[in-house]
Amino acid sequence: MTQRINLVCNTCEHGITLRSGLGAQERQIIAVQCPNCKEKVGVIFTIKESEEKLGSPTINLEKCINSELRDKEDDNFTAINVHPELIYPKEMIYEKLLLSEGMASRALSEHAIENGFFDERKARGAMNDIFPGLNITSIFHGLGGDANLLKDWDIIQRCWRLKNNDKEDIYNKEVIKYTNYKSLHKNSRTFNDILFDFFYRFINPNIKLYNKLEDEFEKARKFNTQEFLKVQKCYLEDLHTINWKNYLKIFNEYFKNFDEYNRLLLNTKIELHPADGVESVFCPINFDNVDMFYGNAYENITSHIELLVLINNVIEGRDYDKFLDSSVTINKYRKKFTKESKKGPLKSNNSFNNFTLHLDSKIRNASHHRWFYVDDSNPERLMYKSGGTGALNYITYIDYIYKCNQMALSLASLIMIEIYLMEQ
Numbered sequence: 001m002t003q004r005i006n007l008v009c010n011t012c013e014h015g016i017t018l019r020s021g022l023g024a025q026e027r028q029i030i031a032v033q034c035p036n037c038k039e040k041v042g043v044i045f046t047i048k049e050s051e052e053k054l055g056s057p058t059i060n061l062e063k064c065i066n067s068e069l070r071d072k073e074d075d076n077f078t079a080i081n082v083h084p085e086l087i088y089p090k091e092m093i094y095e096k097l098l099l100s101e102g103m104a105s106r107a108l109s110e111h112a113i114e115n116g117f118f119d120e121r122k123a124r125g126a127m128n129d130i131f132p133g134l135n136i137t138s139i140f141h142g143l144g145g146d147a148n149l150l151k152d153w154d155i156i157q158r159c160w161r162l163k164n165n166d167k168e169d170i171y172n173k174e175v176i177k178y179t180n181y182k183s184l185h186k187n188s189r190t191f192n193d194i195l196f197d198f199f200y201r202f203i204n205p206n207i208k209l210y211n212k213l214e215d216e217f218e219k220a221r222k223f224n225t226q227e228f229l230k231v232q233k234c235y236l237e238d239l240h241t242i243n244w245k246n247y248l249k250i251f252n253e254y255f256k257n258f259d260e261y262n263r264l265l266l267n268t269k270i271e272l273h274p275a276d277g278v279e280s281v282f283c284p285i286n287f288d289n290v291d292m293f294y295g296n297a298y299e300n301i302t303s304h305i306e307l308l309v310l311i312n313n314v315i316e317g318r319d320y321d322k323f324l325d326s327s328v329t330i331n332k333y334r335k336k337f338t339k340e341s342k343k344g345p346l347k348s349n350n351s352f353n354n355f356t357l358h359l360d361s362k363i364r365n366a367s368h369h370r371w372f373y374v375d376d377s378n379p380e381r382l383m384y385k386s387g388g389t390g391a392l393n394y395i396t397y398i399d400y401i402y403k404c405n406q407m408a409l410s411l412a413s414l415i416m417i418e419i420y421l422m423e424q
């Protein structure tokens with residue numbers, strides 16, 4: 001479904017017709033670059049699915065961003081195709097007639113089928129009763145899109161704090177609000193089960209991200225159960241409390257700005273980087289809220305992978321606290337290794353090493369030290385100077401958000417493997 005929204009830019013009075021698709025979230029934000037003055041313009045709207053008529057939602061415009069609504073467009077208006085949850089290829093952005101949504105969804109689903117993320121036949125079977133034909137809604141669901149994630153995170157983070165504060169009675173009232181609660185088996189409704197279920201939904205359909213970690217943990221368990229259990233003990237004594245404080249904080253940061261990340265979440269989950277051949281007109285909604293996420297997530301991942309390092313010691317036939325370099329001790333690893341070098345001991349393990357390949361220390365530095373700023377002449381682009389004062393570098397806004405999503409998916413896999421370890 002495509003809606004037309006006619007706007008006039010408040011800065012330069014240029015007319016724009018947004019041909020906007022509808023995403024699955026209840027609240028949706030479109031922020032694009034004005035084709036004339038390059039300032040950010042856009043809209044925020046809410047959609048509510050009609051109970052009587054599926055597929056005919058009610059749309060309420062909440063706010064215009066740096067623009068005003070117009071009833072009609074004239075010949076000078078520029079048409080811009082956008083979607084809150086899809087990125088359109090360059091040639092589709094100013095397309096006036098064709099339906100970009102269908103074309104973009106097809107491109108996504110083809111990539112997902114080719115790469116084993118999406119079984120078209122299964123998705124058709126499951127969705128046909130509700131949404132006949134293969135449309136964006138069925139593709140969204142087939143690709144693991146989940147419109148309840150934001151709502152469920154709000155419940156989960158509250159439950160998490162209630163648990164930490166031993167408020168069992170309030171927790172019990174709150175936890176049943178989790179939308180997937182009733183689908184979980186009666187014996188699988190502990191807080192850990194719910195967390196695991198939530199993060200499974202979050203990374204779905206890229207379940208292999210987690211499975212590859214679990215395979216390695218299983219390998220260690222079978223190879224030397226005694227050392228494996230020592231890792232579990234070390235984790236519970238030294239790492240669990242601080243790691244979980246970090247997860248709660250970092251995912252609160254992520255879901256607070258989910259509108260920004262959600263625009264590229266489907267792409268990130270099926271590992272389709274939209275950089276090639278795509279020119280986004282998406283601008284940051286509020287870059288000041290997301291500029292430090294990458295750096296913060298990097299800090300968390302590089303300290304939480306200590307668990308993978310310990311498991312890898314077991315897989316490689318050593319005591320869990322003995323490293324390939326015999327001069328390294330756990331203490332030395334914790335205190336002397338820089339964030340960047342903490343993944344070093346994982347190099348010999350393909351699965352663990354692949355898990356860390358996307359970590360980018362340059363982006364981490366720019367994000368952590370707040371060197372990023374939005375390029376005034378092109379708000380789709382971020383600029384930063386290496387070292388804060390060195391050579392000028394650019395990264396597209398799309399690339400930054402894609403990388404942030406990769407970090408969030410990795411963190412989700414890490415908390416899932418920690419839950420697996422706790423349950424052994």
Ligand SMILES: [Zn+2]
Nearest residue numbers: 009012034037
């Ligand atoms: Zn303008």
